[in-house]
Amino acid sequence: xxxxxxxxxxVLTAHTGHxxxxxxxxxxxxxxxxxLAEIAAQLLESRGYRVDRKPGLGGxxxxxxxxxxxxxxxxxxxxxxxxxxxxxxxPEADLDTELKQIGLQTYSPPGFNNxxxxxxxxxxxxxxxxxxxxxxxxxxxxxxxxxxEFRARNDGWNALAAHYGLSLPVRSIEHGxxxxxxxxxxxxxxxxxxxxxELARANLTLLNDDLGFFPxxxxxxxxxxxxxxxxxxxxxxxxxxIDERRMQSLNARVVMDKQPIASVAASFLRETGLVEDxxxxxxxSPIIDELIRNTLRHIQLTLVALIAASTxxxxxxxxxxxxxxxxxxxxxxxxxIQTIPSIALLALMIPLFGIGWIPxxxxxxxxxxxxxxxxxxxxxxxxxxxxxxxxxxxxxxNSERRRHVLVPLAMPHIIAGLRVAAVISIGTATLAAFIxxxxxxxxxxxxxxxNDTNLILQGALxxxxxxxxxxxxxxxxxxxxxxxxxxxxx
Amino acid sequence: MIAxxxxxxxxxxxxxILHDIDLAIPEQTIVAAIGASGSGxxxxxxxxxxxxxxxxGTILRNGQPLAAESLRDIRFRTGYALQQIALLPHxxxxxxxxxxxxxxxxxxEAIATRVIALSQRMQLTESQLSRYPSELSGGQQQRxxxxxxxxxxxxxxLLDEAFSGLDAITRSDTHAQFLGMRNDEINxxxxxTHDLAEAKRLADYFVILSDGRIVRQGRKHEVxxxxxxxxxxxxxxxxx
Numbered sequence: 125x126x127x128x129x130x131x132x133x134x135v136l137t138a139h140t141g142h143x144x145x146x147x148x149x150x151x152x153x154x155x156x157x158x159x160l161a162e163i164a165a166q167l168l169e170s171r172g173y174r175v176d177r178k179p180g181l182g183g184x185x186x187x188x189x190x191x192x193x194x195x196x197x198x199x200x201x202x203x204x205x206x207x208x209x210x211x212x213x214x215p216e217a218d219l220d221t222e223l224k225q226i227g228l229q230t231y232s233p234p235g236f237n238n239x240x241x242x243x244x245x246x247x248x249x250x251x252x253x254x255x256x257x258x259x260x261x262x263x264x265x266x267x268x269x270x271x272x273e274f275r276a277r278n279d280g281w282n283a284l285a286a287h288y289g290l291s292l293p294v295r296s297i298e299h300g301x302x303x304x305x306x307x308x309x310x311x312x313x314x315x316x317x318x319x320x321x322e323l324a325r326a327n328l329t330l331l332n333d334d335l336g337f338f339p340x341x342x343x344x345x346x347x348x349x350x351x352x353x354x355x356x357x358x359x360x361x362x363x364x365x366i367d368e369r370r371m372q373s374l375n376a377r378v379v380m381d382k383q384p385i386a387s388v389a390a391s392f393l394r395e396t397g398l399v400e401d402x403x404x405x406x407x408x409s410p411i412i413d414e415l416i417r418n419t420l421r422h423i424q425l426t427l428v429a430l431i432a433a434s435t436x437x438x439x440x441x442x443x444x445x446x447x448x449x450x451x452x453x454x455x456x457x458x459x460x461i462q463t464i465p466s467i468a469l470l471a472l473m474i475p476l477f478g479i480g481w482i483p484x485x486x487x488x489x490x491x492x493x494x495x496x497x498x499x500x501x502x503x504x505x506x507x508x509x510x511x512x513x514x515x516x517x518x519x520x521x522n523s524e525r526r527r528h529v530l531v532p533l534a535m536p537h538i539i540a541g542l543r544v545a546a547v548i549s550i551g552t553a554t555l556a557a558f559i560x561x562x563x564x565x566x567x568x569x570x571x572x573x574x575n576d577t578n579l580i581l582q583g584a585l586x587x588x589x590x591x592x593x594x595x596x597x598x599x600x601x602x603x604x605x606x607x608x609x610x611x612x613x614x
Numbered sequence: 615m616i617a618x619x620x621x622x623x624x625x626x627x628x629x630x631i632l633h634d635i636d637l638a639i640p641e642q643t644i645v646a647a648i649g650a651s652g653s654g655x656x657x658x659x660x661x662x663x664x665x666x667x668x669x670x671g672t673i674l675r676n677g678q679p680l681a682a683e684s685l686r687d688i689r690f691r692t693g694y695a696l697q698q699i700a701l702l703p704h705x706x707x708x709x710x711x712x713x714x715x716x717x718x719x720x721x722x723e724a725i726a727t728r729v730i731a732l733s734q735r736m737q738l739t740e741s742q743l744s745r746y747p748s749e750l751s752g753g754q755q756q757r758x759x760x761x762x763x764x765x766x767x768x769x770x771x772l773l774d775e776a777f778s779g780l781d782a783i784t785r786s787d788t789h790a791q792f793l794g795m796r797n798d799e800i801n802x803x804x805x806x807t808h809d810l811a812e813a814k815r816l817a818d819y820f821v822i823l824s825d826g827r828i829v830r831q832g833r834k835h836e837v838x839x840x841x842x843x844x845x846x847x848x849x850x851x852x853x854x
Contacts, residue, residue: 510700517663518714519689528713532704609748610704 150196182558202341321376422563429488437496484561499541503534622671646817693763697775701747
């Protein structure tokens with residue numbers, strides 16, 4: 125038992141953070157952000173820094189919160205996004221002053237403006253003679269689908285439509301899938317970033333922002349204002365090195381040519397002479413290593429959440445079980461938690477627990493609670509009163525009753541509940557990558573961002589396999605622990 | 615006296631289940647509590663091992679009032695079997711019979727010897743012992759239930775309709791096995807039944823209950839010969 129507890133503690137503490145001298149570089153979950161972060165990471169490593177990578181964080185808010193809580197030191201951001209999504213400031217506001225007030229600072233712009241553009245299929249643009257955004261006013265049958273973020277932002281679609289007087293219906297689409305949808309002709313227009321790699325190579329026309337709606341989105345490094353000077357000095361080496369065309373071509377190498385991000389970053393650093401031997405030792409870790417690492421992390425996430433949920437869930441259920449009202453209240457609360465969409469629950473965790481491992485485990489724990497609690501309550505309610513009467517009549521104490529009668533009789537139901545909880549957790553844990561907790565969701569999130577099916581499968585297949593194996597293990601455990609006539613899943 | 619009830623009343627909620635019960639169970643006596651369902655006879659039985667508490671009156675075991683501190687010990691000295699048998703479904707029949715002895719902290723060797731002795735008396739085979747209760751017939755389960763009740767050689771055995779729900783022949787066989795242990799394994803016994811024929815065959819002393827009151831009690835032959843009470847008379851008549 126002691127060894128078991130120590131093992132759990134080891135698992136629990138295995139993730140604990142980076143040393144004092146490590147620089148944590150975050151990124152959002154789209155190609156360019158991954159690339160810039162990787163470029164910065166390799167550059168820092170070449171100058172002797174230890175770098176902790178937290179790639180693919182699911183959006184501005186998550187990155188910003190992570191920055192505030194000191195869980196990342198820098199990440200690539202854009203001035204326009206800082207202005208509208210972080211500062212909620214108008215075009216006249218001075219970014220540096222405003223950022224200073226909340227303890228943040230931008231560092232060394234790499235040199236390109238990645239503003240939003242509207243991209244339209246070339247054939248549609250030609251047949252409708254559409255060259256600028258204003259022209260969309262006379263086109264009412266176009267199918268518009270924009271990224272979730274663009275749809276929601278203050279300076280996003282709604283403001284654009286108001287500015288230009290557009291009344292086109294609009295849908296949301298994952299940005300990584302938008303180009304595919306355009307080439308498939310299932311949509312006509314989407315929002316894009318002016319440095320997207322696809323723009324150079326796909327048959328798309330960029331609509332002219334003739335009424336000057338889009339602000340500038342100059343790339344910068346966003347960090348807290350106490351970033352060590354030497355780190356800032358390394359980042360400054362990148363200043364002005366990447367213009368729009370260069371960024372487009374770097375992006376294209378990832379998105380179109382399917383080159384690994386690490387090697388594109390390395391070849392950029394070599395080409396610019398910033399790091400002579402870049403990529404020598406970063407030659408993308410073999411898939412199998414990555415797979416093992418992600419799988420172990422995934423197991424770690426779900427196992428800890430499951431152990432917590434089963435301990436606390438069973439205890440809670442045992443406490444409330446004699447009280448029907450408390451039982452239904454507990455079930456109600458657990459069901460309520462279950463109805464919160466997983467990605468929303470993960471996002472809700474961030475202000476409380478930051479990003480990474482802990483909020484992910486807590487969210488998974490909350491999801492696993494319902495099946496455990498429900499199974500335990502069912503289990504205890506299903507026990508024949510006569511069996512309890514006999515136990516009492518035999519002179520058993522309460523703890524003997526629990527050990528010899530209650531727990532063994534409840535076990536089949538509880539194991540069945542744990543089985544459901546385990547399989548749910550393994551599935552839900554893939555979403556934990558959105559908040560930087562790693563696991564098998566990491567390749568899925570990255571694959572979605574890069575529109576890379578292979579990468580998605582590298583996460584999805586092992587996750588599915590893990591769920592199946594877990595289910596089989598529970599089956600095996602049931603066969604060993606529960607007599608045939610008492611099993612729940614016969 | 616092994617057990618005594620003095621002016622005991624039991625209320626459950628607003629309802630009075632037992633009125634003013636006086637009863638004494640001496641050594642070496644099998645007492646049958648007979649009555650219709652709802653007459654309070656099971657409640658009466660459950661008073662004796664503390665499964666039911668009295669609203670008023672006194673319960674004595676070996677002359678001592680039943681107290682919470684001594685309850686565990688009292689229960690070790692009191693066998694209990696009921697109609698629904700309530701063998702624990704997750705344990706083999708053997709483990710069920712062993713359970714009271716394990717709880718009471720008997721050593722494993724003594725437990726093994728006792729299981730063999732009891733199962734032979736109740737005609738349970740080795741292979742039946744190693745099965746789960748649900749794999750045995752009703753009669754076999756009933757006999758295993760009685761083995762469990764007798765495991766600690768109790769001074770008082772409480773049987774709550776323990777022979778009901780069996781077919782006539784099995785029941786008669788079980789009665790015979792029970793009577794066969796009368797002189798060694800069974801000391802005193804309170805047997806609750808709705809069946810006067812069963813009481814006649816097994817008991818020495820009759821207690822007839824109606825609506826929570828004892829309407830007649832006495833030695834078996836005295837009660838049969840002279841019911842005194844109208845309900846008792848009807849009950850006896852039915853059986854003849």
